[in-house]
Amino acid sequence: MQSALPKVLHEVAGRPMLQHVIDTAHGLAAERVHVVVGHGADQVRERLAGARCEWVVQAEQLGTGHAVAQALPGLDSQATVLVLYGDVPLVQPATLQALLKARTDHQLALLTAHLQDPTGYGRILRRQDRILGIVEQKDATAEQLAITETNTGMLAAGADQLKRWLPRLSDANAQGEYYLTDIVAMAVADGVEVIARSPLTTDEIQGVNNRLQLAEVERSWQLRKAEQLLLGGATLADPARIDVRGELRTGRDVYIDVNCVFEGRVTLADGVRIGPNSVLRDVDIGADTVVEAHCVVTESRLGQHCRIGPFARLRPGTVLEDGARIGNFVETKNTHLGPDSKVNHLSYVGDAEVGREANIGAGTITCNYDGANKHRTVIGEQAFIGSNTALVAPVQIGAGATVAAGSTITSDVEATQLAVARGRQRNVDGWQRPSKNSR
Secondary structure (H helix, E strand, O other): OOOOOOHHHOEEOOEEHHHHHHHHHHHOOOOOOEEEEOOOHHHHHHHOOOOOOEEEEOOOOOOHHHHHHHHHHHOOOOOEEEEOOOOOOOOOHHHHHHHHHHOEOOEEEEEEEEOOOOOOOOEEEEEOOEEEEEEOHHHOOHHHHOOOEEEEEEEEEEHHHHHHHHHHOOOOOOOOOOOHHHHHHHHHHOOOEEEEEOOOOHHHHOOOOOHHHHHHHHHHHHHHHHHHHHHOOOEEOOOOOEEEEEEEEEOOOOEEOOOEEEEEEEEEOOOOEEOOOOEEEEEEEOOOOEEOOOOEEEEEEEOOOOEEOOOOEEOOOOEEOOOOEEEEOOEEEEEEEOOOOEEEEOOEEEEEEEOOOOEEOOOOEEEOEOOOOEOOEEEOOOOEEOOOOEEEOOEEEOOOOEEOOOOEEOOOEOOOOEEOOOOOOOOOOOOOOOOOOOO
16 A cells, blocks of 8 residues: 555545444444454554454464454354455445355355456366365466456354364465465365355455555445435436545435535435535535535534535534525634525624524624634624624624624624724825835
């Protein structure tokens, strides 16, 4: 990976690859999940400190068979063991369920796949359609290299079987490692039938060993998610240009334009439209709301029939009631905007409570921070705040009050009052501008 970061911590769809695999295992109702870590073990455990798993350290990296053997002491002898890989994040639960179902006390189940280019994969050796063993790429003969059925590494076996076979592994091979794949020949010798199952799609088994493969896996994941959204009733302007890095739920007739990024948990109700190049993180958006181009919305809740942007930034704690409008180059933070209220241009409204049908003019700033503490601004319903106004919090503007443009408000304004807080204009006749000295 050419990186200081352990490979399994590189992210796909906003989560470490290893987290995808752990989540998949829990999705299969696993009783226990053991994660064998070696290189960068401390970083891995720190990054996934909240993961529901048991960590097993492989002090020396001596191969896949050696890795699984490190987990043997923690395995119940009666358990079925499913072996997965932290750098293969796309494998689907349905594929693994079929693999688990194929495994019995007298059968070992392998996940294999036929690939047009099997380079790098172990080859499945058969005789009269019966699996006899697996040969790794570096140990294969020219004839064996022509085989297209490959080993994915994933298998289901009995813990008692693994405890019998793994201690017998040898490192007498081209890589000097203990191959997990060698247990297949042991199973055959013990009269255990080896059953093969295939993934639903070949991209499920794609592993990651460099950043090019990481990018390919990312695109595969995103295209899979795009297909789910399309089949669920959403329209994507271009399914190849959407990034979902978390959970995205959409209602009917949702439209998502190109180059949008969704992080955390995002819910888009019926009829929502998201403009191009927008980023949404942990957002709940009500029906028929429109987010125009180039908006960033984070940890916010938007009601129905709202309109946002373009070029708006809604920071955490923003709540817009039905029909509210946020225009271009407006920033909000920890602000509750009432129904049908408007902040249409070039304003910052932070730590504020705004009533219904209020209008906040261009260039308005709520001065909410005194250098040490945050203070709140309250604007009543149907209040009108003129352009280029500074509201120095804590301050309250009453219902129906008007603040004249260019004012700096430091005291409360009562309901229906007009507040003017600006210097009186003075025009000087005959004023001469300063001029530069001539040489």
